[in-house]
Amino acid sequence: xxxxxxxxxxxxxxxxxxxxxxxxxxxxxxxxxxxxxxxxxxxxxxxxxxxxxxxxxxxxxxxxxxxxxxxxxxxxxxxxxxx
Amino acid sequence: xxxxxxxxxxxxxxxxxxxxxxxxxxxxxxxxxxxxxxxxxxxxxxxxxxxxxxxxxxxxxxxxxxxxxxxxxxxxxxxxxxxxxxxxxxxxxxxxxxxxxxxxxxxxxxxxxxxxxxxxxxxxxxxxxxxxxxxxxxxxxxxxxxxxxxxxxxxxxxxxxxxxxxxxxxxxxxxxxxxxxxxxxxxxxxxxxxxxxxxxxxxxxxxxxxxxxxxxxxxxxxxxxxxxxxxxxxxxxxxxxxxxxxxxxxxxxxxxxxxxxxxxxxxxxxxxxxxxxxxxxxxxxxxxxxxxxxxxxxxxxxxxxxxxxxxxxxxxxxxxxxxxxxxxxxxxxxxxxxxxxxxxxxxxxxxxxxxxxxxxxxxxxxxxxxxxxxxxxxxxxxxxxxxxxxxxxxxxxxxxxxxxxxxxxxxxxxxxxxxxxxxxxxxxxxxxxxxxxxxxxxxxxxxxxxxxxxxxxxxxxxxxxxxxxxxxxxxxxxxxxxxxxxxxxxxxxxxxxxxxxxxxxxx
Numbered sequence: 207x208x209x210x211x212x213x214x215x216x217x218x219x220x221x222x223x224x225x226x227x228x229x230x231x232x233x234x235x236x237x238x239x240x241x242x243x244x245x246x247x248x249x250x251x252x253x254x255x256x257x258x259x260x261x262x263x264x265x266x267x268x269x270x271x272x273x274x275x276x277x278x279x280x281x282x283x284x285x286x287x288x289x
Numbered sequence: 290x291x292x293x294x295x296x297x298x299x300x301x302x303x304x305x306x307x308x309x310x311x312x313x314x315x316x317x318x319x320x321x322x323x324x325x326x327x328x329x330x331x332x333x334x335x336x337x338x339x340x341x342x343x344x345x346x347x348x349x350x351x352x353x354x355x356x357x358x359x360x361x362x363x364x365x366x367x368x369x370x371x372x373x374x375x376x377x378x379x380x381x382x383x384x385x386x387x388x389x390x391x392x393x394x395x396x397x398x399x400x401x402x403x404x405x406x407x408x409x410x411x412x413x414x415x416x417x418x419x420x421x422x423x424x425x426x427x428x429x430x431x432x433x434x435x436x437x438x439x440x441x442x443x444x445x446x447x448x449x450x451x452x453x454x455x456x457x458x459x460x461x462x463x464x465x466x467x468x469x470x471x472x473x474x475x476x477x478x479x480x481x482x483x484x485x486x487x488x489x490x491x492x493x494x495x496x497x498x499x500x501x502x503x504x505x506x507x508x509x510x511x512x513x514x515x516x517x518x519x520x521x522x523x524x525x526x527x528x529x530x531x532x533x534x535x536x537x538x539x540x541x542x543x544x545x546x547x548x549x550x551x552x553x554x555x556x557x558x559x560x561x562x563x564x565x566x567x568x569x570x571x572x573x574x575x576x577x578x579x580x581x582x583x584x585x586x587x588x589x590x591x592x593x594x595x596x597x598x599x600x601x602x603x604x605x606x607x608x609x610x611x612x613x614x615x616x617x618x619x620x621x622x623x624x625x626x627x628x629x630x631x632x633x634x635x636x637x638x639x640x641x642x643x644x645x646x647x648x649x650x651x652x653x654x655x656x657x658x659x660x661x662x663x664x665x666x667x668x669x670x671x672x673x674x675x676x677x678x679x680x681x682x683x684x685x686x687x688x689x690x691x692x693x694x695x696x697x698x699x700x701x702x703x704x705x706x707x708x709x710x711x712x713x714x715x716x717x718x719x720x721x722x723x724x725x726x727x728x729x730x731x732x733x734x735x736x737x738x739x740x741x742x743x744x745x746x747x748x749x750x751x752x753x754x755x756x757x758x759x760x761x762x763x764x765x766x767x768x769x770x771x772x773x774x775x776x777x778x779x780x781x782x783x784x785x786x787x788x789x790x791x792x793x794x795x796x
Contacts, residue, residue, distance in 0.1 A: 207784070210784060211784055211785060236759065251346075252342075252346060255353070256748075256752070259353055259748075263740065263744070266534065266535075269531060270531040270535055278524075279532065282787045
């Protein structure tokens with residue numbers, strides 16, 4: 207199980223930037239459609255907010271992956287005294 | 290210490306904490322329950338669907354700032370105590386809700402209306418970010434170790450009961466005033482009523498004592514000097530914050546908001562159900578499912594928290610699309626036969642001048658009653674232009690009232706979704722409390738909870754509606770967001786989380 211935890215850490219590390227890239231592509235694509243598809247909706251602001259929120263979360267996922275890769279989750283604390 | 294607390298005292302603690310938290314959830318959710326009406330009040334009349342999306346964005350803004358509220362008030366709670374911090378959040382929440390009820394409409398003050406509501410909504414979000422962690426921590430720190438899941442599950446019922454209360458008050462107010470008056474000014478009443486509820490709750494909370502564990506830490510001089518630094522600068526603790534977020538609260542948040550908020554939004558805006566019908570369905574679903582928060586909370590004391598929460602996520606991933614497909618199929622009235630129709634009564638044609646004051650919008654509407662007890666309105670809005678003649682609009686079917694068997698089938702489908710909510714949400718307060726030590730508990734558990742619920746969960750109606758509005762999307766496309774997030778959380782939770790309970794949280 208610890209090997210699986212460790213190697214999945216790599217997946218989470220890659221997933222963070224992949225998610226952001228996907229969101230950036232979606233944002234550019236959808237903002238370009240604003241005037242024809244969704245009138246009066248401030249799509250630029252909406253996507254800016256989405257990117258602003260999910261950027262630190264993606265970074266968090268990368269850090270989580272890094273910790274997993276380093277084996278930090280191989281043994282979880284048995285009680286909060288160990289934290 | 291908490292193990293020796295008399296039984297009637299623990300129920301006083303639970304009652305006083307839960308009432309305040311319930312009112313905060315009520316305040317927070319009336320905005321979402323009235324999104325369509327508020328959209329008409331805050332934005333230009335011809336804004337159409339974008340008014341709803343913009344209103345949902347303001348609604349979502351309240352969720353987005355919840356993690357910041359968790360940091361600000363969590364820090365306060367770990368520094369000055371649980372009791373005074375969640376008294377402060379209650380005042381902020383009640384005050385901002387009351388003022389939303391007083392904001393003039395777009396017709397009176399233009400774009401100042403949505404901007405003011407946005408500011409008040411942000412204050413609501415900050416207050417809620419501080420409230421929940423405090424209440425859950427406060428109850429858990431009073432609860433005996435083998436009943437922490439059971440006792441904190443009462444706090445967990447408050448979010449759903451807050452939604453229930455908001456829907457109930459909205460439906461009652463609308464039925465008393467009538468649809469037109471309610472849409473005009475009656476929608477303000479549920480917001481204004483909040484001030485009464487908050488005053489009652491403040492009175493009750495003033496009588497409460499500080500948490501015994503926090504009081505002990507304070508007496509020993511062991512309270513944290515910098516809870517933020519200790520929570521997030523300490524790697525051992527920060528890695529648990531990340532694990533709590535990605536392995537539990539992220540998936541829990543999307544299950545919560547899909548089952549209750551997106552479901553309502555979908556029934557009302559996509560299936561075009563009647564205002565009351567969509568709310569009655571949700572009210573029944575909540576009423577039947579709410580006791581299960583306590584059932585799963587108590588069960589988690591025996592079998593552990595992990596697998597109950599993850600099972601709820603798995604069931605959501607598997608069943609959301611079939612459930613929402615059934616919603617669509619059963620409200621599709623495009624294929625009805627002429628022989629199914631009992632009557633079709635045209636309403637008087639109405640005309641409204643639009644911005645240029647020469648053209649107008651003509652509304653042609655017909656009330657159709659079916660033999661099985663269902664009914665709906667066929668509405669067509671045409672543009673009557675001086676220069677271009679009459680531009681015929683698309684006929685839409687709305688205000689659908691379901692026949693009784695389908696109504697109860699929908700109640701069952703909503704009940705099932707809320708049952709999943711009770712599985713993921715019932716045990717999670719105890720799970721989070723047990724993950725972190727007393728002196729930084731308020732801060733540490735609040736952040737993953739509010740990112741999971743406020744950001745991932747709270748954005749479900751907004752992001753799912755946005756995805757469904759893309760060209761080429763189907764009405765079910767929006768569900769990929771909660772399904773994807775829940776799947777990721779399920780995988781991380783299954784592999785990385787432990788099912789072991791921390792018996793001693795007095796540290």
